[in-house]
Amino acid sequence: MTDTARTTTPAPSEVLPAISVRAAGKIFTVAKGAEVQALTGIDLTVAPGEFVSLIGPSGCGKSTLLRLIADLDSATSGEILVFGKTARQARLDQEYGIAFQSAGLLPWRSVQANIELPLELHGVGKAERAARAEELIELVGLTDFRSRFPDQLSGGMQQRVAIARSLAERPKLLLMDEPFGALDEMTRERMQQELVRICSETGAAVVFVTHSIPEAVFLSDRVVVMSPRPGRIVDIVSVDLGAGTSRSDSLRENPAFFAGVTAVREALHGSPVAPLGADLR
Amino acid sequence: MTTTVSAAAMATDPSAGGAGAGRGAAGRSVARSVLPPVVLGVAFLLVWQLAVVAFDIKPYLLPSPTDIVGQIVIVFPLLWSSLLATGLNALIGLVLGGVLAVVLALLASRVTIFDRMIVPIVAAVAVVPIVALAPILNTMFGSTSDTPRRVVVLIVVFAPIFINTLRGLRQVRPVHRDLMRAYAASNWQLTRTVTLPGAVPFIFTGLRIAAPLGVISAIVAEYFGGLQNGLGSRITSAAANSAYPRAWAYVFGAIILGLVFYGVTLLLERLASRRRA
Ligand SMILES: Nc1ncnc2c1ncn2[C@@H]1O[C@H](COP(=O)(O)OP(=O)(O)OP(=O)(O)O)[C@@H](O)[C@H]1O
Numbered sequence: 134m135t136d137t138a139r140t141t142t143p144a145p146s147e148v149l150p151a152i153s154v155r156a157a158g159k160i161f162t163v164a165k166g167a168e169v170q171a172l173t174g175i176d177l178t179v180a181p182g183e184f185v186s187l188i189g190p191s192g193c194g195k196s197t198l199l200r201l202i203a204d205l206d207s208a209t210s211g212e213i214l215v216f217g218k219t220a221r222q223a224r225l226d227q228e229y230g231i232a233f234q235s236a237g238l239l240p241w242r243s244v245q246a247n248i249e250l251p252l253e254l255h256g257v258g259k260a261e262r263a264a265r266a267e268e269l270i271e272l273v274g275l276t277d278f279r280s281r282f283p284d285q286l287s288g289g290m291q292q293r294v295a296i297a298r299s300l301a302e303r304p305k306l307l308l309m310d311e312p313f314g315a316l317d318e319m320t321r322e323r324m325q326q327e328l329v330r331i332c333s334e335t336g337a338a339v340v341f342v343t344h345s346i347p348e349a350v351f352l353s354d355r356v357v358v359m360s361p362r363p364g365r366i367v368d369i370v371s372v373d374l375g376a377g378t379s380r381s382d383s384l385r386e387n388p389a390f391f392a393g394v395t396a397v398r399e400a401l402h403g404s405p406v407a408p409l410g411a412d413l414r
Numbered sequence: 415m416t417t418t419v420s421a422a423a424m425a426t427d428p429s430a431g432g433a434g435a436g437r438g439a440a441g442r443s444v445a446r447s448v449l450p451p452v453v454l455g456v457a458f459l460l461v462w463q464l465a466v467v468a469f470d471i472k473p474y475l476l477p478s479p480t481d482i483v484g485q486i487v488i489v490f491p492l493l494w495s496s497l498l499a500t501g502l503n504a505l506i507g508l509v510l511g512g513v514l515a516v517v518l519a520l521l522a523s524r525v526t527i528f529d530r531m532i533v534p535i536v537a538a539v540a541v542v543p544i545v546a547l548a549p550i551l552n553t554m555f556g557s558t559s560d561t562p563r564r565v566v567v568l569i570v571v572f573a574p575i576f577i578n579t580l581r582g583l584r585q586v587r588p589v590h591r592d593l594m595r596a597y598a599a600s601n602w603q604l605t606r607t608v609t610l611p612g613a614v615p616f617i618f619t620g621l622r623i624a625a626p627l628g629v630i631s632a633i634v635a636e637y638f639g640g641l642q643n644g645l646g647s648r649i650t651s652a653a654a655n656s657a658y659p660r661a662w663a664y665v666f667g668a669i670i671l672g673l674v675f676y677g678v679t680l681l682l683e684r685l686a687s688r689r690r691a
């Protein structure tokens with residue numbers, strides 16, 4: 134199960150990978166010159182259209198890795214390429230869309246104006262902006278809320294706005310840091326379903342940080358399991374549950390799904406674990 | 415602070431419920447907030463009047479409300495023109511001081527060296543005594559001009575608006591900063607779309623503190639000679655002539671002017687926050 138090449142993934146030589154991380158490391162210098170080794174020796178390749186989750190205990194560097202790819206922080210060693218460009222160039226060229234754990238909406242902008250924000254910043258005309266926002270609002274099912282303000286929305290709705298915003302410029306790569314972290318289980322499962330659908334419709338590659346094993350398995354083509362001190366990749370679990378469009382709620386009852394969950398749990402705990410452990414999240 | 419205001423705006427949002435019901439609720443809440451102070455004020459005036467009559471207090475100590483009202487009626491045209499003169503000085507000083515404070519706060523929030531330079535200066539400006547400043551400015555600009563008074567107001571309102579605005583500009587949430595960096599937004603785009611709108615409630619807090627201060631300093635600045643056209647000059651000349659009820663009539667005008675300034679800033683703040691939510 135571990136690290137078997139996905140049959141649908143083309144060989145790296147044929148297609149430029151969406152993300153290529155080689156021997157990347159990150160050291161934070163904290164107060165009084167002390168250093169924190171947040172990441173070490175990270176190697177990861179994400180193919181175009183591939184859905185990859187990052188999972189691991191708190192503090193293992195998932196967010197840091199995502200921030201390095203997004204060029205919100207810079208790596209202290211190694212190389213990070215996004216669509217063959219440096220992370221910085223990829224950011225300047227707007228090659229990715231991003232969503233954080235907190236929705237990060239601007240409270241003084243309506244739902245529609247929040248979704249239009251990236252388009253506005255990049256000089257897209259008013260009519261075109263409105264048309265695109267309309268599509269996205271429909272996509273995330275917020276048609277009746279387009280002129281509402283963030284504090285008039287539930288947490289789940291805000292998160293959907295943030296996801297719509299991250300999709301606004303049709304990025305070929307989506308970076309998401311625990312976007313469903315604050316949601317209840319029901320909303321969360323519905324959002325997962327919507328995300329799978331959106332991604333398979335848009336064909337975007339996704340790097341998705343999560344703490345939930347079932348979430349990672351349900352969404353992903355591959356699950357990257359990380360471990361802390363120093364942050365590193367301990368295992369990459371391939372999940373073969375079929376294309377995103379065919380993933381529905383019934384999949385959660387499927388033996389292949391459970392096998393995936395077990396494999397990720399074993400990788401996380403570093404040894405075989407009882408299959409009926411109460412904690413699936 | 416923002417949340418409470420926007421919650422209130424939501425409650426009276428006509429699209430949320432029936433428009434009539436919303437307006438009725440708003441009317442009731444106005445009544446609830448206006449009625450108690452009015453009742454208290456009337457009771458206070460009654461006690462004042464009774465005390466003056468009962469204890470036979472002399473007018474130079476404390477004139478009765480009816481005496482003062484009589485004077486207000488008599489001097490009304492002059493009271494009105496003085497009120498406008500002082501009000502205009504306060505307004506011009508407040509607007510110029512406010513714009514200067516916001517612009518410099520923006521600069522300080524962006525340029526670290528400038529920040530280090532200006533903060534001690536603002537601290538110094540904040541403690542400048544108007545009493546010392548007004549006579550000097552009178553000599554500088556000449557005593558036939560309104561400019562010294564406007565400059566006094568400008569200096570007095572500057573510090574509270576600057577300090578509050580700067581605090582607001584520094585409140586940018588890290589997630590918004592990250593987001594704007596991810597969008598490769600320029601510094602100016604960051605300021606225009608995130609930093610400045612986020613600071614608006616803070617700017618209004620500063621303005622709410624500064625507006626009454628501006629009126630007070632416009633009046634006090636008139637105590638030090640110069641043009642005899644405003645409320646401050648009238649109060650001093652009435653008092654110098656032992657016309658105490660008349661002096662009190664102008665004091666009443668000063669109170670009204672202060673309340674108008676406070677009320678208008680409050681109203682602007684409401685409007686600004688209603689646009690948000
Ligand atoms: N800006 C920073 N300065 C100093 N140390 C940092 C900084 N950001 C992260 N770290 C450290 O790097 C390590 C990894 O942090 P990171 O936020 O990437 O973990 P994570 O896997 O996302 O955790 P969680 O699941 O709790 O979000 C932690 O030890 C953290 O203390």
Ligand SMILES: [Mg+2]
Nearest residue numbers: 195196197310
């Ligand atoms: Mg994290």
